Amino acid sequence: MSGRIARLVTVPDVVGLPFHVARDAASEAGVALANPDPDGPPIGVLAWPGLFYVVRQAPEPGAVLHEWDSVAVEVVRHGDMPDNQATRILPLPPADSAQAMPERMARVDLTDYER
Template identity: 50%
Template sequence: MSWMGPSTAREVTVPDTVGLTVTDARTVASEAGVALAAADPDGPPVGALTWPGVWVVTAQTPAPGTRMRRWGSLVIEFEKVPDGGTGEREPRPPSP
């Protein structure tokens, strides 16, 4: 069994999640070996803050390309996409 040095085994490169939906950002982060987190460590988790609806990542810390420990927290800021991002609205009855 070969041994990997501490920096290669325990560090990952932070992905760029800005502009992605929170759902897609979670997948990208997980594949990179980091965990999404909200800015308030004592507050609700990202999943609770971004449900229901479609939310997009607007900022992240640390920056993309930064090296960090595996499964460390990638803190994101996010905002809700109006109308769920589909552009469709609920039908309205015609005016009289």
């Protein structure tokens, strides 16, 4: 018997989420988050104490794994993400005429200010 009995599950997208939220989303999907370094400490040790965000994951979202297989994630402490780090770009809201448009703000010229 060479096949696995575990059911197949879909990997969720956890990049950009706080670690504790990503861990819960992964658990609900039926996968476990793990350190990308198999010889390193458990991912829970790397993401504690404090607020950590997931910046990379493998395999990619939408991949199909057996239930409780590992998804390797890289985490960074809140505030430690480099400026050139890829971040999740949210889609723009729909542009339709029903949306409120901000009014142009009046500008005050302070160059003619007299003391």
